[in-house]
Structures are given as C-alpha cells and as structure tokens.
Amino acid sequence: MSVTGGCRCGAVRYELALHHLPPVYCCHCRDCQTWTGAAFSQQAVLRESDFALTAGRPALFELTNPSGSISRQYVCGNCHTRLYNTNSARHGLVVVRAGALDASDALLAVLHIWVKRKQPWLELPEGVPSFEESAPAEAFLNLVMGERR
Ligand SMILES: [Zn+2]
C-alpha cells in the first residue's frame, strides 16, 4: 500500500512510500491563513526519498524567509493547488500540504502551532500539543516524524 495525493485538476500526482497516512501538524499563522484561504494549514513532513511525483511537473514559487533560508513552493501550474515545499534550512525533507492527500478525511493532527493566531471559534482537542508560536525544532520533528526521523 502507498499513500497518494494530487492537485484539484489531476495534472500533478504523487506517491508517498509509507504504509499509513503520515501524522500532520496544523499551522494557524497568518501567512498560512492567507496562503490557504482557510483557518489553518495542514502539513506532513516526509523524507525526500519517501516522496515521488507520479504525474505532471509542478510549477515553482521561490521565496526567501526572514531567516535567510530559501523556501521552494511547488504548485500545480494548471489549477494552482499548493502541493508541497522544501526549505534550504531543512535539507532532505519535503513538507506536503496534507489536504491534497487522497485520504485527507482520515488525517490525524498531532501538533498545533501559532495558536495565538487561531480563529477564535475553533476549539482544539485536549491532549494535542500546541504552541503559541512555532514549536522547538526537536519537539517538532519528534511529533511530526516520530520513528521516521
Ligand atoms: Zn492541477
């Protein structure tokens, strides 16, 4: 079994070399709200070697973060669905926009970050770690990657 996903129009498809859906983290920051047009973004962190495009060639949008790292955002060039990104500061990892996974109705959120920007009507479940801003790198990778680290 593998985990698959793709854009809204179907031009770009990908496959993850995993037996189960990866856990996701939710980011409630303003950039994510702007970028998704939604209350928060959902992301899964993958090893680059566990991610493979199976159809299409995504378009690239590159930007430099305030920290100086370069973020490469891959979208479908046809329907403009945001699909995944890489970051020069996190070599070897791919961050997948989990809402574009085919089984996005079965995702499990294991972490919430930037909850100080959270929509006020949204209540987070008890027992799921959450941080006012970003999570410390160690905690972040342990929660979202676990034994895949
Ligand atoms: Zn598309």
Ligand SMILES: [Zn+2]
């Ligand atoms: Zn964010």
